[in-house]
Amino acid sequence: MQRPWFRPKRLGYGTAPATWEGWGVTALFVLLAVAGIALIKQFVPLPxxxxxxxxxxxYLIPLLVLFCWVADRHTGDGEG
Incomplete structure (x- = not known):
């Protein structure tokens, strides 16, 4: 098995980035979310x-679902 990109959090619910790939995916998600919302506000006239x-x-919900799916596929079991 490949090295997991994310690991379960020690406290609370969810996962946290464990490798540079996990941090990269997280940074890409944040960048796409912020840039996408800025572009929507700039170019789409919302009443x-x-x-x-x-x-x-x-826009954000499918992006979040995709991020959660990637994080789930690349999360380790927390042992080790």
Whole structure:
């Protein structure tokens, strides 16, 4: 088995980056999230109301699901 990119957190729920690949995936996720929201706000005219919140969420939710899937596939068992 390859070295896991993420490891279970010692306290609490979730995972944490354990290697440079894990940190890279996390940084890429943050970069895509911030840049995507900035581009949406700049170039997509969202009307006043709930679409100002839900429009960017339609971008963030699939991105978050993809990040969670990658993190899950590359998470070790925490032993060692």
């Amino acid at each position: 006043a109301g709930p679409w100002r919140v839900f429009g960017p969420l339609l």
